[in-house]
Amino acid sequence: MQFDSFQALISMGGHGFYVWVSYGAFILVILALILATVIQRRQVISHHRRLMRSEAHRQGSGGKKHDASGS
Amino acid sequence: MRSESRVSVHFAAGEEGWLRAAFETVRREWLVAFRNRQDLINPLVFFVLIVSLFPLGVSPEPEFLRQAGPGIIWVAALLAILLSLNLLFRNDYADGHLEQWVLSPQPLALLALARVAAVWVTTVLPLILLVPVLGVMLHLPAATGMVLVLTLLAGTPILVLVGAIGAALTVSLRGSGVLLVLIMTPFYVPVLIFGTGAVTAAAEGAPITGHLALLGAMLSLAVVLAPLAIAGALRISVSNG
Amino acid sequence: MWQWFHKLGSPKWFFGIAGRLMPWLGWLALVVLSVGVVWGLLFAPADYQQGDSYRIIFIHVPAAYLGQSLYVAMAVAGLVGLVWRMKMADTFIASATTVGAGMTFLALLTGAVWGKPTWGTWWIWDARLTSMLLLLFLYLGVMALRGAMEDPDIRARASAILVIVGVVNIPIIKYSVEWWNTLHQPATIKVTEAPSMPVSMWAPLLICLLGFHLLVAWLILWRMRNDILLRERRARWVREWVLAQ
Numbered sequence: 001m002q003f004d005s006f007q008a009l010i011s012m013g014g015h016g017f018y019v020w021v022s023y024g025a026f027i028l029v030i031l032a033l034i035l036a037t038v039i040q041r042r043q044v045i046s047h048h049r050r051l052m053r054s055e056a057h058r059q060g061s062g063g064k065k066h067d068a069s070g071s
Numbered sequence: 072m073r074s075e076s077r078v079s080v081h082f083a084a085g086e087e088g089w090l091r092a093a094f095e096t097v098r099r100e101w102l103v104a105f106r107n108r109q110d111l112i113n114p115l116v117f118f119v120l121i122v123s124l125f126p127l128g129v130s131p132e133p134e135f136l137r138q139a140g141p142g143i144i145w146v147a148a149l150l151a152i153l154l155s156l157n158l159l160f161r162n163d164y165a166d167g168h169l170e171q172w173v174l175s176p177q178p179l180a181l182l183a184l185a186r187v188a189a190v191w192v193t194t195v196l197p198l199i200l201l202v203p204v205l206g207v208m209l210h211l212p213a214a215t216g217m218v219l220v221l222t223l224l225a226g227t228p229i230l231v232l233v234g235a236i237g238a239a240l241t242v243s244l245r246g247s248g249v250l251l252v253l254i255m256t257p258f259y260v261p262v263l264i265f266g267t268g269a270v271t272a273a274a275e276g277a278p279i280t281g282h283l284a285l286l287g288a289m290l291s292l293a294v295v296l297a298p299l300a301i302a303g304a305l306r307i308s309v310s311n312g
Numbered sequence: 313m314w315q316w317f318h319k320l321g322s323p324k325w326f327f328g329i330a331g332r333l334m335p336w337l338g339w340l341a342l343v344v345l346s347v348g349v350v351w352g353l354l355f356a357p358a359d360y361q362q363g364d365s366y367r368i369i370f371i372h373v374p375a376a377y378l379g380q381s382l383y384v385a386m387a388v389a390g391l392v393g394l395v396w397r398m399k400m401a402d403t404f405i406a407s408a409t410t411v412g413a414g415m416t417f418l419a420l421l422t423g424a425v426w427g428k429p430t431w432g433t434w435w436i437w438d439a440r441l442t443s444m445l446l447l448l449f450l451y452l453g454v455m456a457l458r459g460a461m462e463d464p465d466i467r468a469r470a471s472a473i474l475v476i477v478g479v480v481n482i483p484i485i486k487y488s489v490e491w492w493n494t495l496h497q498p499a500t501i502k503v504t505e506a507p508s509m510p511v512s513m514w515a516p517l518l519i520c521l522l523g524f525h526l527l528v529a530w531l532i533l534w535r536m537r538n539d540i541l542l543r544e545r546r547a548r549w550v551r552e553w554v555l556a557q
């Protein structure tokens with residue numbers, strides 16, 4: 001270990017602010033990307049749920065039953 | 072034999088037709104330009120306005136203006152070009168002329184090149200002709216002004232060629248020209264750097280042949296490649312119908 | 313080989329494979345990054361000239377590298393998508409843009425922060441930072457273009473063209489910015505360049521680089537799966553998958 005104490009680790013030879021801000025930014029950017037992707041996934045799934053609901057409506061109120069087209 | 076009776080442009084079928092088609096494109100550009108003079112004047116006014124903002128907003132000191140002047144003029148010209156490029160294909164897209172272009176038997180890239188050349192003459196050349204006047208307003212020495220005009224002559228065709236790619240990509244979109252500025256600005260940086268670099272070098276008495284050679288190389292690349300990209304982009308934008 | 317290429321164009325196949333790969337990539341990324349970061353922060357020796365502030369390199373260099381290589385990958389995907397009409401190519405572009413922009417932003421931020429203890433200013437118009445800024449603008453341009461287009465086919469082909477034109481311009485932009493920089497800056501140590509490094513320094517750097525790659529791959533595959541779910545919304549297998557969630 002390059003540092004004798006926890007204090008030394010935080011202080012990083014006087015440059016602690018810069019080093020820790022950089023690593024903090026790293027964590028934040030990754031968390032932001034993950035969060036964005038989770039939100040994206042939720043949006044896609046809720047979009048699907050809405051789609052299936054509106055189709056169920058149409059099937060229920062309509063006459064003929066249509067098979068959901070698939071591939 | 073195919074002829075478009077709309078807008079009085081006739082494209083002949085066959086190989087010999089392409090030169091004729093190119094001339095027709097340029098001729099049409101002139102006609103449209105003179106019929107819509109406002110569209111030509113607006114970029115000029117914009118150009119002068121932007122340049123005028125700098126003495127007002129920063130400093131009217133001759134020392135500052137002499138140093139910042141070439142860069143200010145270059146940036147203002149760049150922005151004016153981007154704004155006018157926004158209109159480049161829009162009217163044609165609206166009246167369906169663009170579709171005819173895409174469907175015509177002539178190589179689309181060539182028509183695009185002819186169009187861009189015509190636009191440069193009608194829209195950008197007037198800007199460059201104004202530069203000596205602006206140079207006086209910015210206290211630029213005559214020699215610097217001449218080099219500035221030279222770099223603009225060499226560099227603005229590149230801006231129009233590359234910008235036309237963006238204009239072709241965005242022609243079917245509603246909205247302001249800010250999108251075009253956003254997309255195109257990174258591509259304009261090299262031209263800006265060497266254009267203004269040449270003027271700075273000239274002001275210090277250094278040779279500018281290197282800068283001009285680089286601008287010339289970029290221009291050659293743009294002349295060859297950009298029309299292909301413009302054609303591709305036009306085909307994409309029109310395909311939605 | 314061609315069979316694999318053909319399979320790559322099938323959203324359902326890709327969805328499955330990506331789903332199986334993701335946990336591996338994710339956990340590996342976590343482990344490798346942890347090792348690399350701890351090694352770089354705690355165990356790598358301090359730099360002779362810059363002291364401990366150089367440790368930012370373990371974040372800055374991988375982020376910068378990935379910001380650039382993702383753009384190139386997007387251009388390749390754009391070309392593939394235009395030539396072979398592959399929908400999956402656009403899925404890649406859609407998914408990689410945000411990640412690439414994030415990496416470039418991180419590189420920019422860490423590069424600027426690194427400059428403060430070395431140069432005394434929070435920002436400096438040196439060649440690397442300026443090029444990185446322009447790369448960020450390129451990414452933002454792609455995002456802006458895609459955001460303005462609704463038709464998926466036009467959006468795919470238009471962004472492909474924009475990214476390809478961008479990739480052609482990147483060397484030109486870098487060269488011109490470097491040239492510009494030599495005019496306007498005194499020739500001094502480039503703050504954001506890697507100092508010549510002994511093994512004890514470049515080993516953790518390589519590990520961090522690997523970790524970043526794994527992380528980015530994990531993120532992009534995840535985003536691609538989301539995009540596939542949206543694109544193939546009419547497909548039965550998608551419906552069944554959503555119902556199972």
